[in-house]
Amino acid sequence: MFPFNYYAPTKVIFGKGTEQEAGKQVRAFHGTKALLHYGSGSAVRSGLLGRIKESLEEEGIPYVELGGVVPNPRLSLVYKGIELAKEEGVDFLLAVGGGSVIDSAKAIGYGVANEGDVWDFYDRKRKAAGCLPVGAVLTIAAAGSEMSNSSVITKEEGGIKRGYRDDICRPKFAIMNPELTLTLPDYQTACGCTDILMHTMERYFTNGGNMALTDRIAEGLMRTVMENAKILLKDPQNYEARAEVMWAGSLSHNGLTGCGNGGDDFATHGLEHEMGGLYDVAHGAGLAAVWGSWARYVYQDCLPRFCQFAVKVMGVPAVGTEADVALKGIEAMEDFFRSIHMPTSFAQLGLSPTKEELEDMAHKCSVAAGGKKGSAKVLYEEDMLAIYKMAAQE
Ligand code: NZQ
Ligand code: ZN
Numbered sequence: 001m002f003p004f005n006y007y008a009p010t011k012v013i014f015g016k017g018t019e020q021e022a023g024k025q026v027r028a029f030h031g032t033k034a035l036l037h038y039g040s041g042s043a044v045r046s047g048l049l050g051r052i053k054e055s056l057e058e059e060g061i062p063y064v065e066l067g068g069v070v071p072n073p074r075l076s077l078v079y080k081g082i083e084l085a086k087e088e089g090v091d092f093l094l095a096v097g098g099g100s101v102i103d104s105a106k107a108i109g110y111g112v113a114n115e116g117d118v119w120d121f122y123d124r125k126r127k128a129a130g131c132l133p134v135g136a137v138l139t140i141a142a143a144g145s146e147m148s149n150s151s152v153i154t155k156e157e158g159g160i161k162r163g164y165r166d167d168i169c170r171p172k173f174a175i176m177n178p179e180l181t182l183t184l185p186d187y188q189t190a191c192g193c194t195d196i197l198m199h200t201m202e203r204y205f206t207n208g209g210n211m212a213l214t215d216r217i218a219e220g221l222m223r224t225v226m227e228n229a230k231i232l233l234k235d236p237q238n239y240e241a242r243a244e245v246m247w248a249g250s251l252s253h254n255g256l257t258g259c260g261n262g263g264d265d266f267a268t269h270g271l272e273h274e275m276g277g278l279y280d281v282a283h284g285a286g287l288a289a290v291w292g293s294w295a296r297y298v299y300q301d302c303l304p305r306f307c308q309f310a311v312k313v314m315g316v317p318a319v320g321t322e323a324d325v326a327l328k329g330i331e332a333m334e335d336f337f338r339s340i341h342m343p344t345s346f347a348q349l350g351l352s353p354t355k356e357e358l359e360d361m362a363h364k365c366s367v368a369a370g371g372k373k374g375s376a377k378v379l380y381e382e383d384m385l386a387i388y389k390m391a392a393q394e
Contacts, residue, residue: 064085092133
């Protein structure tokens with residue numbers, strides 16, 4: 001077990017009707033004028049946005065609005081938000097939506113609190129000195145941005161998707177009403193469950209020191225998400241299953257399932273980010289499409305962890321060689337992805353990238369990572385290319 005810092009400052013308000021609290025929470029965190037940030041229409045159609053406005057009005061908090069955030073949120077809208085927030089003297093960012101909206105709000109928060117081009121932070125050129133406070137009303141269980149230190153933005157020019165991590169962007173509060181996720185399309189529910197699983201898997205497949213307690217929490221979380229993803233496939237209106245998945249989404253990416261592991265892997269995320277940037281695929285689906293190829297490429301360098309995953313998470317009998325057990329665990333996870341209609345190859349994702357595109361993604365992936373990425377196995381550009389090629393062949 002390695003030493004670790006665990007910092008999860010976000011106040012969680014969980015349960016039915018909790019969105020009514022939004023105005024009170026903005027006030028409690030000293031917001032006097034809010035930017036109400038949202039997506040491409042679901043929050044308007046469901047009436048949620050109207051309820052949030054009422055709760056702000058009840059608290060006497062003035063607000064300006066900026067909707068139109070799309071999945072793989074765009075830098076151009078971030079710039080627009082920064083300008084608007086500065087013009088209007090906004091001091092609190094209220095994100096109503098999923099990871100894309102929350103990430104866009106975080107980026108606006110960096111842009112308002114720092115001089116210069118906000119993209120510099122995502123481009124690894126400099127570090128942010130501050131961020132405007134962000135609060136979230138979550139509408140999809142997936143990215144975990146409501147408690148995470150991360151923000152992922154896509155620069156349209158060149159299709160470059162980059163993440164920036166800093167504790168200063170962690171939301172002040174997260175309002176989570178599982179009922180708000182009942183309107184999700186099945187595909188988004190499955191993408192979300194995949195992303196939640198992956199956030200813990202990225203912390204589980206490491207060659208760091210590990211901690212038994214962290215492992216048991218991680219294994220329980222992964223089994224719970226898989227069980228409830230299957231329930232939601234048949235019964236999307238199941239509140240209890242929505243609640244289990246929603247809370248798992250936050251715990252999976254707030255650092256809890258990585259305590260003591262000495263460093264995350266996150267190579268599958270790095271590989272997916274290039275796919276999202278270039279092809280605008282849904283994040284969870286992109287992860288599922290490349291994970292099996294990544295796992296087969298790296299498992300021999302991280303055999304004990306892949307065996308443990310196979311037995312404790314996927315229920316594979318511990319019979320045969322370690323490599324046999326590990327491979328069965330990988331197959332079982334891919335079977336699970338397919339069972340919830342997630343792709344396990346580029347072709348199933350509807351993509352047929354050219355050799356040049358694969359090379360371009362591998363190059364950008366290695367640049368984004370500063371040359372190398374991973375803990376289960378350290379990957380360089382040629383490894384990234386090999387994994388993309390495997391995913392393109394399957
Ligand atoms: O824009 P609207 O109309 O709301 O539609 C959204 C969007 O099309 C829809 N949706 C959300 N809530 C809904 C709903 N539709 C019906 N009913 C509801 N209640 O779902 C679609 C996806 O929304 P999005 O916010 O993009 O989903 P998600 O939460 O999966 O976020 C994905 C983004 O987060 C990034 C991803 O890379 C991607 O850009 N990530 C952010 C992380 C972080 N900040 O910590 C970590 C992750 O690993 C991830 O990289
Ligand atoms: Zn993710």
